[in-house]
Amino acid sequence: MKADNDLYRQLRELPAGQLWGVEVPKFNQATGKERARQVALVRAVGVVFTHCSDPALKIQVKAWLKGLLQDPEEKVRRYAMAAIPKLGEDVEAERNILTILKTSTVDREKRKAGAALEKIAGEETLKAVGAGAAGLPLSEQKVRANVARRESPATIRVDAILDRYDTLRISLRCRRGLEAVLADEVRASDTAGGKFRVLEVRGCHVVVAAKGPFSLRDLYQLRCFDTMGFGLGRVRDPEGPEAVAGLAKLIGSPLSERLMDSLTDGSWRYRLSFSGSENHDDDVAKVAAEAFKVNPRILNDAREAPWSVDVFLAPSAALAELRPKVSPDPRLTYRKAAINAASHPPLAACLARLAGRQPNEVVWDPFCGSGLELIETALLGGVKQVIGTDLNEKAIAIAKENWEAAGLEGVKSTFLTGDFRGYAEVPALVSGKLSLIISNPPLGRRVRVPNLHGLFADFFRVASATLRPGGRVIFVNPLRLESTDKTMRRDYRQEVDLGGYDCKVEMYVKC
Ligand SMILES: C[S@@+](CC[C@H](N)C(=O)[O-])C[C@H]1O[C@@H](n2cnc3c(N)ncnc32)[C@H](O)[C@@H]1O
Numbered sequence: 001m002k003a004d005n006d007l008y009r010q011l012r013e014l015p016a017g018q019l020w021g022v023e024v025p026k027f028n029q030a031t032g033k034e035r036a037r038q039v040a041l042v043r044a045v046g047v048v049f050t051h052c053s054d055p056a057l058k059i060q061v062k063a064w065l066k067g068l069l070q071d072p073e074e075k076v077r078r079y080a081m082a083a084i085p086k087l088g089e090d091v092e093a094e095r096n097i098l099t100i101l102k103t104s105t106v107d108r109e110k111r112k113a114g115a116a117l118e119k120i121a122g123e124e125t126l127k128a129v130g131a132g133a134a135g136l137p138l139s140e141q142k143v144r145a146n147v148a149r150r151e152s153p154a155t156i157r158v159d160a161i162l163d164r165y166d167t168l169r170i171s172l173r174c175r176r177g178l179e180a181v182l183a184d185e186v187r188a189s190d191t192a193g194g195k196f197r198v199l200e201v202r203g204c205h206v207v208v209a210a211k212g213p214f215s216l217r218d219l220y221q222l223r224c225f226d227t228m229g230f231g232l233g234r235v236r237d238p239e240g241p242e243a244v245a246g247l248a249k250l251i252g253s254p255l256s257e258r259l260m261d262s263l264t265d266g267s268w269r270y271r272l273s274f275s276g277s278e279n280h281d282d283d284v285a286k287v288a289a290e291a292f293k294v295n296p297r298i299l300n301d302a303r304e305a306p307w308s309v310d311v312f313l314a315p316s317a318a319l320a321e322l323r324p325k326v327s328p329d330p331r332l333t334y335r336k337a338a339i340n341a342a343s344h345p346p347l348a349a350c351l352a353r354l355a356g357r358q359p360n361e362v363v364w365d366p367f368c369g370s371g372l373e374l375i376e377t378a379l380l381g382g383v384k385q386v387i388g389t390d391l392n393e394k395a396i397a398i399a400k401e402n403w404e405a406a407g408l409e410g411v412k413s414t415f416l417t418g419d420f421r422g423y424a425e426v427p428a429l430v431s432g433k434l435s436l437i438i439s440n441p442p443l444g445r446r447v448r449v450p451n452l453h454g455l456f457a458d459f460f461r462v463a464s465a466t467l468r469p470g471g472r473v474i475f476v477n478p479l480r481l482e483s484t485d486k487t488m489r490r491d492y493r494q495e496v497d498l499g500g501y502d503c504k505v506e507m508y509v510k511c
Contacts, residue, residue, distance in 0.1 A: 004040045011044035019048055020057070024064065036075045042068060046083025062087050069096045074104075078112045085119035089150065094124045101135060114138065121146045141292040145269055145301035154266025154306040156324040158216045162262055165210035170196070171321050172225035173205045174346060177496030177505070181350040182206045182224040189222065196222070207231070216263065220330045223349035223376065229310060229321030230259055238318035247287045250320045251309055252295030260298065260307065263324055269299045270307035270322070277313055287311075334406035337398040339369045341446040344499065347476075348372035348440065352380055354492060354507060355436055355474045360384045363436045364429060364466070366420035366459070371399030373438045378408045385412040387428050393417045421458055423466055434466045437473040443503060444478060456481050460508075464488050467510035474507040487511045 011019065019041070027041050045061060052058045065087070068080035077100065084093045094117070101113040114137030117125055121143045129140045162168070174182045183201045186208055190197045195214045200207040206225070219228055232255060235246035250256070251270070260268040272284045288300035305325070312319040332345055351373055361383045365373050368388030378386060388399050396417045403413055414428060423429040441459060444452040460483040463473040472491070476498070482490070492507035 003037075004043075007038070008040035008043050011041055012047055014044075014048075016048050016052065019045055020061065032073050035071070036073045039073075039075050039079045042076065042079035042083050046086040050086045052087075058087060062090060062093075066090070066093050066096065069093070069100065074106055074109055078109055081109075081112045081116040085116055089120040089122055091122065091124060094120050094122055098124060098128055101137075110135070111137075118142070118146075122150065123147060139289065139292075141288065141296075141299055142301075144296075145267075145299040145303075148267035148269060148299060149301060149304055152266040153304065154264050154269060156216065156306050156326050157263050157265055158220070158326060158330060160263050161213050161215050162210070162259075163213045164258065165213055168210060169199065169231035170208045170210065170219065171205045171229045171231055172208060172219075172222065173227045173229065174225050174350075175344070175497045175499070176204050177494050177502075178224065178347070178350050179204065179206055180494075181353055182222075185222055185224045185353055194221070216324060216326060217330060220326065223331055223379070224346050224353060226344070226346045227323055229308075229323035230255075232256060232309070232320040232322050234317045234319045236317050238313050238315075243318060244286050244290050247311060247318060247320055248290035248294050251287070251291040252298055256298060256322055257295060259322055264306050266306065267299065268297060268307070269301040269305040270309045271302050271305040272300055272309045272311070274311045274313060277311075283311075334375055334402050335370070335372075336401045336405050337370065339392070339395045339398060341442070342370050343372045343440040345372055345376075347496070347498070348376045351438055351440070351474050351476075351505065352376040354505065355438055355472055357382045358435050358470070360433075361435045362428060362431075362433045363387070363438060364389070364434055365439045366423070366437065366462070367439050367441045368399050368415070369395045369440070371402045371415075373440060374399070374413075375402060375406045375408070377436070377438055378411050379406070383408075383411050385428060386414070387426060388413070388415045389418055389420055389423075389426070391417070391419055420462060423462055429466050432468055435468055435471045437463050437467065437471075437475070439473075439475045441475055443476065443498070445501070453479060453481060460485060460488065463508065464510065469510055471510045472507055473510075474505070477504045477506045483508055 011023065023041055027035060027038055030038060049058060049061045065080050065084050068076050071077050081097055097113050097116050101110055104110050117138055121138055125138065125143045126147060129136060129143055172182060179201050183198050183206045186196055186198050186206060195211055195218050196208040197211060198206060199209050232250040232253060235243050237243060272288050274280050274283050277283050308323045308325060310321045310323055362385045363374060363377050363383055364387045366389050368374055368390050371388055374386045374388050377383060390396050396415045400415045416426060442449045449455050456479055464485045464487055467473065487510060488508040489511055490506060491509045494505050495502050496505050
């Protein structure tokens with residue numbers, strides 16, 4: 001095995017021309033035993049030719065690999081079965097692999113055949129499933145999903161109008177701690193004639209109803225939520241004997257079908273995920289198999305599915321939501337590039353909302369990274385000027401690019417590379433006009449800081465020195481450190497889950 005791996009690593013580094021022109025002919029002339037010893041070549045060819053841009057050559061390579069399915073050496077056949085899917089589906093290969101599955105007496109060869117079919121199964125496998133072929137490791141649902149994915153790759157229709165809106169419960173998901181901000185955003189838009197109203201505020205989500213026909217694009221006018229899903233219903237006693245059937249019924253329900261029909265371009269496929277389950281894969285397999293019996297038009301498929309069914313488990317009930325995978329996020333068309341430690345965009349939008357609005361805002365993000373907080377603030381309107389600073393030159397270039405893409409005409413922008421402590425060299429920061437500092441500073445996790453405590457102490461000092469009276473600083477605080485400056489009054493504090501760890505979102509006002 002080690003020898004195979006070592007040889008594979010060497011061969012993989014060879015130019016494609018040498019592999020095909022020299023190594024493959026040598027392999028073809030070798031004896032059976034020698035071929036088995038050199039079998040790593042088959043793997044290397046599969047990998048190297050995966051992205052071959054010469055279609056004629058790719059056909060030849062595939063033909064060679066398909067020929068190896070008849071090789072007398074079991075090991076060679078096995079390696080060929082692993083390599084073939086890398087070059088795409090192929091009816092003849094599929095047929096031959098099905099034959100191997102039927103005729104082989106070697107378990108590991110059968111397993112490899114099953115694994116290859118998982119990737120390339122199509123109409124031939126479907127026929128075999130339909131004919132009740134014994135020993136097929138794939139379910140009918142899986143094969144149907146493979147075929148459907150290939151024939152009609154699916155996307156979500158963001159602009160389709162949902163006419164039957166009145167019974168829909170739409171769940172807007174957010175990070176823990178941000179529910180109130182999100183609910184506030186929905187209420188504000190409702191008051192301003194928006195299309196949704198708040199029904200309920202719960203942990204990590206806000207449930208809203210539509211006031212009339214709407215599209216997903218309408219929902220994505222709201223910026224503070226992370227993902228959205230349609231409530232399918234709940235099942236009591238998730239550990240009980242009826243739970244699997246109950247969830248399957250929700251997934252295959254007329255409501256599910258109606259939503260998928262209205263909002264999918266292509267096949268109706270969903271990925272199933274359980275949050276809070278200890279036997280995730282087991283639960284998925286059981287519920288998906290049962291749901292297929294309830295409604296075989298809706299297919300469970302982990303790959304490139306346009307929908308996700310998210311099951312949220314609690315001791316007393318399991319809640320199922322149908323989530324369209326809206327990608328790219330229509331709210332983030334400005335995001336041309338990102339940095340490693342970029343903010344979670346809905347968090348940036350929440351910070352911007354929490355800051356409120358003052359006339360003629362002059363806004364600074366001292367740690368602007370790719371610029372999300374400044375852009376989200378300016379998108380709310382009423383901003384005269386933004387200043388972004390960051391130590392990292394690349395981040396500043398990205399922030400500029402994103403800012404340009406956001407098309408925020410009429411707002412003056414300045415992006416500068418530098419330490420925030422050098423603020424005195426930036427005229428806009430010492431003009432006495434700065435009304436808002438908004439930032440997701442380095443939290444000492446993704447961006448390492450030698451003295452995080454010192455950085456935050458300096459941050460408080462600089463905020464006090466630069467803000468105009470009545471100005472605010474809103475930021476994420478990872479420390480138990482408060483401003484001791486008497487002219488800075490804390491106005492807001494909320495613990496927020498930043499994706500596995502808690503920090504505080506805080507706002508101080510300069511008196
Ligand atoms: C969490 S990231 C900011 C992410 C940003 N909000 C975004 O969405 O891309 C923190 C940023 O602080 C910058 N930084 C760290 N120390 C700094 C300092 N002393 N002065 C200015 N920027 C600093 C890092 O380069 C990094 O880009």
